[in-house]
Amino acid sequence: MPTIEFQPSGARIDVAPGTELVDAARAAGVAIDIPCGGNGTCGKCLVRIVSGDLNQKKRAEGDDPRLALACQCAIGNDDVVVETFEHHLPAGDRDEDIAEYASAIATVLRSGRHAPIVQRTALTVPPPRPDDGHSDFDRLKAEIIKQTGKKSVIVPLAVIRALPELLRADDGMVIITWHDIETRAIVIRVEPAAFAAGSYGIAVDVGTTTVAVALVDLATNAIVAVRSGYNDQIPCGLDVISRINYARRPVRLEDLRGRVVGTINRLLEEIRSKRRVDADAIVAGSLAGNTVMTHLLLGIVPEHLRLEPYTPALLAAPNLSARDAGIAINPDARLFLSPAVGSYVGGDITAGVLMTPLTGDAEGVSLFLDVGTNGELVIGGRDFLIACACSAGPAFEGGGIDCGMRAADGAIDRVRIADDDLPEFTTIGGASPRGICGSGIIDLIAGLFSKGIIDSSGKFDRSGTNPRIRIDGRRAEYVIESASSSATGADIAISELDIDNVMRAKAAIYSACALMLKQVGMSFTDLERFYIAGGFGRYLNIENAITIGLLPDLPVDRFAYLGNASLIGSTLALVSKDERERISRSARRMTYVNLSTELDYMDQYTAALFLPHTDRERFPNVYARLNAKKR
């Protein structure tokens, strides 16, 4: 078998001819990121062939014959030495500020009686007697039936293993932690009363980019801590389609499964070790994620999510245990997975709408919009709920934008174009700018457009009067910060290409909203409220988003920002049977619309590819503001 050596680490491995280079690297413990999922399109997996030869399906761009795209290479019969280049993903697990989040949870829970998911009951199991023919298990079971009134009892093997000691440690006095499910008491944990710890649960938001884990004290429903970090799947593809492509082979699907489960367990471990909570004391879990994420989390072949007719393998997962999923809490804890509605409207959305009147009894119709790597929206109220997804692309997360970055320290998050047509900005954390994040990009484009520095098709004024506009042949860009003042040592600028990408993204979202409303015979002005969820909304200037035509031209107070609605919904489903039932009910009520089969969509989209829109009448207030400025 040929031997592959990876430089600079020197890791070596023998593999069968035909093995893909990326798989050989993984087996050798060498990280090669393939953000496009292995399609040979992003160029991020570039390696240099030091010696030997590889079979290349698709050659790398450029003149150097020794450069190759790792995702396009298979091992031949030769030994090969390959040099990999380091790619740094932004680090960033962090403790979240829980005040806002905890208060949202508390508000909902105060509003009514909420039956808990997990019960705790104290029992005294009588001591064994000679020759009565009852085992420890029999006596425990009889006492549980007596105290709970349930017909049958299920006790996990992990509890039975230690039962002789659990029943004798405190004279038969025990606390049982259990689920009350129909006629059954499903026991998760048995503790001697004298040594009983609390009981906890975790709520998880499994995002394509970011994963957030919250630890909740189930006695008080208080949030103990929330920690978030990047999804470790990112090196295998930035968006869900890339991840599906990556997962085509079983070993890679298992890799993705391990990465996202590993992310959750890592964040949880950070919380647990700080708060000194034993894994066995975490007796319930609730997870929300988009459909691709939940498929990958459970190790389910995701291929058909991207193939017609876009059929998920699974929408809801009953009877799922932490052991099944590999989540490092009490292995017998049951996991609730917020149900999905379709391939591209997942449990993050059904959990996300929980905080809005869309699921409730209030009159009127509202809209819920979650912009992440994908955009999902739900419209409805008491009488109907319709949902769809649109591919916004990663522009609002800084993707596809030359100087784009996520909302992290050093990101330009707010921009104003001053009267001298020069930019004023702030950065997250107040540091020298490293790049520009979604909210900054929107502010910037709105400012440039308002000032007439770009026109409604996003093209720069080429008259040459603005010193920040730099023209190079057909290329034009606007410099926000020069190389000498930036943290990167390079200009921070936005080009026409970047603006074009943002316009496509905002057109995708706006036109999806418009089309869905049209389908139910309504328009934006009929909306009671326009809810925005997801990290994207946190720093968003609503007026600027309206100016570029991302959001409809409604009064600013009609918009509301929900925070991480998926995590909030997931947390409510962790602690309350009623909220869990409300999620499932909304999922059942939600009609999934597949935009890609809607003939109108392309027309609506094309019409929205202007600032703010080709149809000026849709944005009367924007034009009123623009005219006021000009006057």
Next chain:
Amino acid sequence: MPTIEFQPSGARIDVAPGTELVDAARAAGVAIDIPCGGNGTCGKCLVRIVSGDLNQKKRAEGDDPRLALACQCAIGNDDVVVETFEHHLPAGDRDEDIAEYASAIATVLRSGRHAPIVQRTALTVPPPRPDDGHSDFDRLKAEIIKQTGKKSVIVPLAVIRALPELLRADDGMVIITWHDIETRAIVIRVEPAAFAAGSYGIAVDVGTTTVAVALVDLATNAIVAVRSGYNDQIPCGLDVISRINYARRPVRLEDLRGRVVGTINRLLEEIRSKRRVDADAIVAGSLAGNTVMTHLLLGIVPEHLRLEPYTPALLAAPNLSARDAGIAINPDARLFLSPAVGSYVGGDITAGVLMTPLTGDAEGVSLFLDVGTNGELVIGGRDFLIACACSAGPAFEGGGIDCGMRAADGAIDRVRIADDDLPEFTTIGGASPRGICGSGIIDLIAGLFSKGIIDSSGKFDRSGTNPRIRIDGRRAEYVIESASSSATGADIAISELDIDNVMRAKAAIYSACALMLKQVGMSFTDLERFYIAGGFGRYLNIENAITIGLLPDLPVDRFAYLGNASLIGSTLALVSKDERERISRSARRMTYVNLSTELDYMDQYTAALFLPHTDRERFPNVYARLNAKKR
């Protein structure tokens, strides 16, 4: 931390002071057998301290201060070098002759309609349709409900993971393997119809000494193969009490669990690789073992089985999966564990009686006796069932007998004392003799007693006329084969001490039977039939067993040998719901009698410590034969 080196292997390990030497050895991968379970009584764990010093709770016998009992040593603060001695356990996994066993199964199954444990049903799941909102799982579930008429369906995650491919491999045509349990269809496996394999089950007899695994084709209920081998727990203790002692610390309990599960998986793997059966195609399991073995197999703390009031943690294990137990078949296969009745009457007995009229509708009372490392017996019929256990000790398995061995190649299995008072014998496999097994020992003692070479108290005739009798002070022995002709190069002989051990063993069994009958106001002559189960019975000469007073003085045709009744019962419970229900019903009916609290037992036992018994009237036919010979 002190470093411990083990010679001759050279394995080294650093451990904390206070660590027991046996645990250090295990951690270093060095095998030290402790057949007595770590009580310092058997002397088999002897090691030599080459350098350094150990804290010894109990010193080894003899004069050499460097010899120590490993099970009594803890590491101090010094580095230590220790030499271990090799102990060979008899190897011996072997394929069983299945003709007799298969015919016993077939006879029972022919006798009536037997509802199968596992169903196989062919379904055609309709293809996915755009926008109908149904996942693959939803469509599978709907079709199962339609075809089976069940109310709800449970599908394991392992099936869901591959569901998109399973449903598309053969146009939705699949074979499902499932359990029909009340209103639920519990799915174990889904296969595309075109690629469907058969479905198989395993039946296991988990003995203290020997484990037997049978692979059964569930389509035909045919026995594919049976393989048996020594329980890998043997190095941790020969009998159940030694194993309980060994298991006192969690790491050792886990060690024992791993060893017995490993034994089952090893035997199974040998069958599977030979018969080319995929582990996933094995969709059901049925296990029978004594109560200590099932506790250890499931990793349950066994300590209280040997402490008053002798309470098992568990008698029956509902809802047990192969995944839970670590058995290497389809992880979602359910395991049936034959229920135990008490700490010393286990599932091997409730399974064992299945083939006898004790569980049935026939009139009359019979007795079931299983002699293994422990002796268990059941008496009863249609109207009652009582069971007890007695500690026979290992004499009938060759234990505690100087030249004793198990029934393996080279064992003397049949002996006759000829008219010249010299022995004639056969060996298993016809090889030169290596030792003497249970049946040979019984033949030998019966022969010596019949010829007057030993008296009714088991003492040798010291007149000096028999050349085979060797007297050395208070010690006397009878040489069966001289060193020059044996396979071991040493004399094969039986001493008065050996005979005494056999007499204790036979007295324990006979007196238990007699006492149990007395408790129900019956005597041996009231028995319709006397069933003998277990490997011990295979080579047993009934008349000789009566002569020494092991079995009661009944006509020989009143006795019946059942073979491995536990494995047969376990197999029936694997394939038939009705047989499974019969086992559970017998277990519920069985009254467990604890002999150690019966005042009469010691009197009965003492009275039986003679050949054949102190009460001659109990053995009229034996004395008639003896007198006939003398005449």
